[in-house]
Amino acid sequence: MDSNFPNPAGPAVAPPPPDTASPANNLFPIFLKLENMRVLLVGGGNVGLEKLGAILRNSPATAVTVVAPHILPELRELAARHPKVQLLQRPYQDRDLDDKDLLFLATDDVALHRYICAAAAARQLLTNVADTPELCDFYLSSVLQKGDLKIAISTNGKSPTVGKRLREVLAEVLPAELASVLGQMTIIRSRLQGDFAKKVKSLNAVTAELAHGPAYETPATAYWRRVATASLMTFAAFIVLNILSYYFTWQQAWDVARSSGTFYTFVAVGFLAQMVDGMLGMGYGVVSAISLMSLGLSPVSVSASIHTAEVFASGASGYNHYRFGNVNKRLFRVLLLPGIVGSVSGALLLAHFGETYAGYIKPILAVYLLILGVRIIAKAFQKVAKKRKKVKNAGWLAGAGGFLDSFGGGGWGPLVTSTLITNGRTPRYVIGTVSLVEFFVTFASAFTFFTILGISHWQIVLGLIVGGVAAAPIAAKLAGRLPTRWMFVGVGLMVIVWSLWALRKLL
Structure with missing residues (x-):
């Protein structure tokens, strides 16, 4: 809550000279212990309900007296849940100001507001008047709260809508682990040893998570994560090399690397496909399929190679998106299991029925996505941002996608x-989360195909893997740096390209 009521005691020291370059918002931000105050709210309509809700959300035990000739049933229900809220269904009287510390005016009578403001000023009461900034002694902020952290945003009374929008952006950006980190800070501070500079350095290392995301929880955790990752990659490489040694000699591998640039062409295709997919959350299959088919490879070998290589590319992409803080953990949990179930079901049905029935579904999906692609590009150039819609069936969406x-x-x-972005979700977190889930979805699909059909075309697969893994960290880093508008445009264009590619036989 912000207040511009003057301090009658005056400053304790001489004030600094005025800063001519200071911004126009001269409000002094404070946080009040409202539960120790007595509050009067005049007005029982929709605005009064909004004011009372703001008070009780932040300070539920505040003693509030509501005075109004007519009181909404919703306001009565809210008051019934808070014993310290008193309702007086009658017109305002001057004696209502007695023994009050704070005043809220929320009626539609401007003349009444001015009259009460004059009476309140005589009693030195701080007053907030709905929709009349010039009569206010203080403004209500747009508040974001995560545990013990509370952020108040003031627009100097100019635009509460802008304040609410900024609050939504901060709620999306700040990590979910923030509340638990703050809850542990008291314990951490009590255990720190050394001088002041050393304590500050230690606290900076601990709170690095707030700036960089969950990959930087603590220095010790980050160190052991790197050790575990390196050990896992070493173990995986050892297994892969041992398996390959049963089928291929080192001379055969060297001959492939030297053969007329073909292997390096596959590497370039994998690099390009993963750059597009990592930045936009889609496009690996489209880019790699178009590129490989243009080299004269058969559709069967292209499809088998892409599905196998995509396991490694999506794994590297998902890991780097998580590393750079592009993953929404709650959305990840919602998408994961349905995506895996849908992927395994699709692989089993395809292996049983073949590609005939799949050809009927893809055109329908392509038409749907073509419409979505146009909507996404249009959304990028909208001047007024629409309110974000809640995705009610994200699990079913993931199942269908898998x-x-x-x-x-x-x-x-x-x-x-594209569906999540069309509903107003932040592109950076949608792309990062969907990319991480894609690894598990692709792995489930590839494992099912491998169990039933086996693996072939290892030269293409190896080239795509090398290029995709090399591009993954670069693409994930760029996904967090690109402007939101151009990410919308890129996603929209890629959706349209994918749709036209799927519809190419019909067109």
């Missing part, structure tokens, strides 16, 4: 990413 990706030969990124 099924179509396996059964239809692609569609996880275009369907899931």
Whole structure:
């Protein structure tokens, strides 16, 4: 809560000279212990309900007296849940100001507001008047709270809508672990040893999570995560090399690397496909399929190679998105299991029925995504941001995306990413989260295909893996740096390209 009521005692020291370059908002931000005060609210309509809700959300035990000739049933229900709220259904009287510390005016009578403001000023009461900034002694802020952290945003009474929008942005950006970190800070501070400079350095290291995300929880955790990751990668490489040694000699591998640039062409295709997919959350299958087919490879070898290589590329992409803080953990949990179930189901059905029935589904999906692509590009150039819609069936969306990706030969990124972004979700976190889930979805699909059909075309797979893994950290870093508008445009264009590619036989 902000207040511009003057301090009658005056400053304790001489004030600094005025800063001519200071911003126009000269409000002094404070946080009040409102539960120790007596509050009067005049007005029982929708605005009064909004004011009372703001008071009780932040300070539920505040003693509030509501005076109004007419009181909404919703306001009565809210008051019934708070014993210290008193309702007086009658017109305002001057004696209502007695023994009050704070005053809120929320009626539609401007003349009454001015009259009460004059009476309140005579008693030195701080007053907030709805929709009349010039009569206010203080403004209500747009408040974001995560545990013990509370952030108040003031627009100097100019635009509460802007304050609410900024609050939504901060709620999305600040990590979910923030509340637990603050809850542990008291314990951490009591255990720190050394001089002041050393304590500050230690606290900065601990709170690095707030700036960089969950990958920087503590220095010790970050160190052991790197050790575990390196050990896992070493172990995986050892297994892969041992398996390959049963089928291929070192001379054969060297001959492939030297053979007329073909292997390096596959590397370049994998790099380009992963750059597009990592930045936009989709496009790996489209870019790699178009590129490989243009080299004269058969559709069967292209499809098998892409599904196998995408496991490694999506794993590297998801890890780097998590590392750079592009993942929304709550959305990740919602998408994970349905996506895996849909992927395995699609792979089993495709292996049983073949590609005939998959050809019927893909055109329908392509038409749907073509419409979504146009909407996403239009959304990028909207001047007024629309309110974000809640995604009610994200689990079903993930299940459908996983099924179509396996059964239809692609569609996880275009369907899931574009639908979530169209509903107003932040592109950076949608792309990062969907990319991380894609690893598990692709792994489930590839494992199912491998169990049933086996693996082939290892030269193409190896080139795509090398290029995709190399591009993953670069793409994930860029996904967090690109302007939101151009991310919308990129996603929209990629969705349209994917749709036209899927519809190419019909067109």
